[in-house]
Amino acid sequence: MGFLSGWTRRKFLKGVAAGAGAAALGGALPGRMAYGAQAVPPGKKLFNDVKLKYFQDSNWLHAPLWLSDLMMKEAGVGIESREMYDGGDAVAKILPQLLTRRPRFDFVQYPALFFGAFAETGQLEPLDDYLARYEGSQDYLDWVMPAYREFYTKWGGQTYGMMLDGDIHILHYRKSYFENADLQKTFSQRFQQNLEVPKTWEDFLKTTQFFTEELKSQGIYGTSMVVNPPNFGWGFWMDIAASAGVNYFDADMNPTINQGKAAEALDLYREIIKFGPPGAEAMDIGTTIQRWQSGSDVMSVWWIDLAEFTVQQQGVEKAEDQRGAIVPGWKNDDGSITHRAISLWCRTASIPKNLPQDVKDAAFYFIYRMSHPDYSNNIVADPFCGSDPFGRTHYGDAAAQLYLEANPQRGTSDLWPSNDGIFKNFETAKNHLDAGLANVEVGYPQFFWEGAPEYADALGRNISKAISGELTSQQALDEAAEEWIKIVQKLGIDKQKAQYKNFIDGARALGYKI
Numbered sequence: 001m002g003f004l005s006g007w008t009r010r011k012f013l014k015g016v017a018a019g020a021g022a023a024a025l026g027g028a029l030p031g032r033m034a035y036g037a038q039a040v041p042p043g044k045k046l047f048n049d050v051k052l053k054y055f056q057d058s059n060w061l062h063a064p065l066w067l068s069d070l071m072m073k074e075a076g077v078g079i080e081s082r083e084m085y086d087g088g089d090a091v092a093k094i095l096p097q098l099l100t101r102r103p104r105f106d107f108v109q110y111p112a113l114f115f116g117a118f119a120e121t122g123q124l125e126p127l128d129d130y131l132a133r134y135e136g137s138q139d140y141l142d143w144v145m146p147a148y149r150e151f152y153t154k155w156g157g158q159t160y161g162m163m164l165d166g167d168i169h170i171l172h173y174r175k176s177y178f179e180n181a182d183l184q185k186t187f188s189q190r191f192q193q194n195l196e197v198p199k200t201w202e203d204f205l206k207t208t209q210f211f212t213e214e215l216k217s218q219g220i221y222g223t224s225m226v227v228n229p230p231n232f233g234w235g236f237w238m239d240i241a242a243s244a245g246v247n248y249f250d251a252d253m254n255p256t257i258n259q260g261k262a263a264e265a266l267d268l269y270r271e272i273i274k275f276g277p278p279g280a281e282a283m284d285i286g287t288t289i290q291r292w293q294s295g296s297d298v299m300s301v302w303w304i305d306l307a308e309f310t311v312q313q314q315g316v317e318k319a320e321d322q323r324g325a326i327v328p329g330w331k332n333d334d335g336s337i338t339h340r341a342i343s344l345w346c347r348t349a350s351i352p353k354n355l356p357q358d359v360k361d362a363a364f365y366f367i368y369r370m371s372h373p374d375y376s377n378n379i380v381a382d383p384f385c386g387s388d389p390f391g392r393t394h395y396g397d398a399a400a401q402l403y404l405e406a407n408p409q410r411g412t413s414d415l416w417p418s419n420d421g422i423f424k425n426f427e428t429a430k431n432h433l434d435a436g437l438a439n440v441e442v443g444y445p446q447f448f449w450e451g452a453p454e455y456a457d458a459l460g461r462n463i464s465k466a467i468s469g470e471l472t473s474q475q476a477l478d479e480a481a482e483e484w485i486k487i488v489q490k491l492g493i494d495k496q497k498a499q500y501k502n503f504i505d506g507a508r509a510l511g512y513k514i
Helices: 063-075 087-098 112-119 137-143 146-152 181-191 201-218 230-243 262-274 285-294 306-311 316-320 357-371 373-379 397-402 426-440 452-468 473-491 493-509
Strands: 050-057 077-085 107-111 162-165 169-174 221-223 297-303 322-325 341-343 347-350 443-445
Touching: 050 087, 050 357, 063 077, 063 357, 063 373, 077 087, 077 357, 087 107, 087 112, 107 112, 107 357, 112 146, 112 347, 112 452, 137 357, 146 162, 146 341, 146 443, 146 493, 162 357, 169 230, 169 341, 169 426, 181 201, 201 221, 201 262, 201 297, 230 262, 230 341, 230 443, 230 452, 262 452, 262 473, 285 297, 285 306, 297 306, 306 322, 306 426, 316 322, 322 426, 341 426, 347 357, 357 373, 373 397, 397 426, 443 493, 452 473, 473 493
Parallel strands: 050 077, 050 107, 221 297, 341 443
Antiparallel strands: 107 347, 162 347, 169 297, 169 322
16 A cells, blocks of 8 residues: 555545546647747737647546646646556655656646655756746745745755645634533533633643533534544644644754643643544544534644635535634743644645656646636535645635636536535634634645655654553654654665755744744
């Protein structure tokens, strides 16, 4: 099984579409683009009806296909076919193609977790010169939110990717429980404080315990935290740990995941899980989706789109009861609160270096325009895309309104059989995006350099041992740190230090103390 091969997050979305085979849209000879500072849209044909082939992970959906005709009319470039792979198998499926003389894809979309591994090969096409050909490209780069731009598009000071999906964790909650007068009274009497959406992890634990003890006789629990697969569950601990000041490595690639407040953060994570439903110690992603859909949990720390793709499976009353907030934070000694929400997974698009120049020209135009707000404002609000906001205009009132409307870029088909928006209420859509923005502003990056799957596996597996009681929190993190040292040595410490500098530079650009 490949890394995360059992992951079900966006596979849930796929069930609403009838199949997802390749789109055979014909073929044509590629054309050479006109160089210079070209306005976009160009107002003229830049390419000679180029038809592109592309790879995408199977949990992302269909935007390139419905954009094909629009891009062909706009500039003479469209889609011939797509090939899909399991996202966890990205390295195995993509890397051999990058290293061939002529890859069988003209652009590739992949989880940003693997961005550094691909960039480090030297086989991704640098994109800065391509960006310079188009008017407004600097405005575009400024428009991509720094939490994504600094980590998942740039490597060694150069641009190698276009953002397509801005994953972020947020706190989802059912507002009716927090507004219930009886629960408010009981909570106040018990804890001598008001029942509010928790702002700190300490209060999250307290609130989880309260709801579970008050409501489990009705089959309702405070929360379900993702633990499995272990090579993904580590990220939910990192929401807590990063807010407590825990980082992955120091600048010399010495692991720091077992230092400072790391064990304290894991102890807190374990306590939260104790108040979860039966099976909480091995809770998987698919089950957390099902529990949220059924209304069995009051709160859920999850990716932003949990509220989106569960709307379709719930009645209006339950769907409109969903609200989002910033993930809880760590309360510091001075009373301030530090919040960190991990940007786990995400998606980037890149172009192989080993392609004819005219194909690279056309492929860049397609992925640039797909990422550009001209198109992506609607794409991220479409239930048949699978992209989350990553640009500045993806948030705010105008953006929220798009979640209530049909996507003007497309009609309907077997792959996207409906087109009537996601939410039914503007307040719900606006809260959804406000919560996302609050978390992006404190977004903390995942691993994205060479070795990411191995680091994730070692950390998540040992965290699972702590949750099961096999190891103490400190023992588990010490074991993970020892494994990380071996991974660094295997991959080469100098090479890893050089790659990790991309993380350090990005984090410092965001003002984080690294």
